[in-house]
Amino acid sequence: MGDPESDALQLEANGYTFSGIAAGPEDGELVLLLHGWPQFADSWTKVARELAADGYRAVAIDQRGYSSGARPEQQEAYAMELLVSDVLAFADALGRPRFHLVGHDWGAIVAWHVAQAHRDRLLSLTSLAIPHPHALADVVAEHDPDQLKRGAYVGVFKAPGHVAEKALMKDDAAALRAVYEGKIEPNQVDENVRRLREPGALTAVLNWYRAFDFNSALGPVSVPTLYIWASKDRAVGERAARATAHYVTGQYTFEIVATTHWIVDEIPNETVAFLRPHLGAGRASP
Numbered sequence: 001m002g003d004p005e006s007d008a009l010q011l012e013a014n015g016y017t018f019s020g021i022a023a024g025p026e027d028g029e030l031v032l033l034l035h036g037w038p039q040f041a042d043s044w045t046k047v048a049r050e051l052a053a054d055g056y057r058a059v060a061i062d063q064r065g066y067s068s069g070a071r072p073e074q075q076e077a078y079a080m081e082l083l084v085s086d087v088l089a090f091a092d093a094l095g096r097p098r099f100h101l102v103g104h105d106w107g108a109i110v111a112w113h114v115a116q117a118h119r120d121r122l123l124s125l126t127s128l129a130i131p132h133p134h135a136l137a138d139v140v141a142e143h144d145p146d147q148l149k150r151g152a153y154v155g156v157f158k159a160p161g162h163v164a165e166k167a168l169m170k171d172d173a174a175a176l177r178a179v180y181e182g183k184i185e186p187n188q189v190d191e192n193v194r195r196l197r198e199p200g201a202l203t204a205v206l207n208w209y210r211a212f213d214f215n216s217a218l219g220p221v222s223v224p225t226l227y228i229w230a231s232k233d234r235a236v237g238e239r240a241a242r243a244t245a246h247y248v249t250g251q252y253t254f255e256i257v258a259t260t261h262w263i264v265d266e267i268p269n270e271t272v273a274f275l276r277p278h279l280g281a282g283r284a285s286p
Helices: 041-053 080-093 106-117 133-141 145-150 153-158 163-179 186-196 201-211 238-247 268-283
Strands: 007-013 016-023 030-034 057-061 099-104 122-128 225-230 252-257
Touching (some): 007 057, 007 080, 016 041, 041 057, 080 106, 133 145, 163 186, 225 268, 238 252
Parallel strands (some): 030 057, 122 225
Antiparallel strands (some): 007 016
């Protein structure tokens, strides 16, 4: 991987203090990296360092609920429009009117929404693992048995009474640890679990699921888009992945990798190799 190191970062945005990491020259073109559940900004460390070596300013933020200084208690504080607003506020705090946006898992869902509503702010969009939300909703609405089975866990996460928190943290967080499928380094899993044991943390990050309407419509995206789908992903099937092409009207690249959901952790070098031409093309965007 590249030589540049990553540094800890704090940003003031939307009345909260967000933690994260940054790498690369401060005047480099911004690549904002959004993590998913149940990970943190440091999941992007290897990718950020490689992008920094290419001259980009790569910044990953512990998003709302994950940053200890940005952890409101109310479920409605995790509505999609607020998560989108956070992303724009990050870029504003970094002094970037336009930027590249890369998201994995929930970070990708937010990224799709940013791209649809704020096309003028983005140079490019990259989604890892997660298809366009409308493509996924269409497949679910058609009662596709494969996708319904894959997404059954969402009902558990949205159940009242903190059912998910209790199940995930039982027996030294055995179920939470199993989510990572053995693809994350054990010491990183321990660190993630430690942070999610902070008061209110696990409920906060599960509120992303509880506040989101999975049946809501989202219009097509015209931003230059790269979508990387993992063929061994337990949550997203091939139908929704391929249907995403119908919801991108601009330049679109679709890549399939033979990994599980944890693309960034399993193949950081290959992830960067996909990103380089995509980001490079975005640099020339008007």
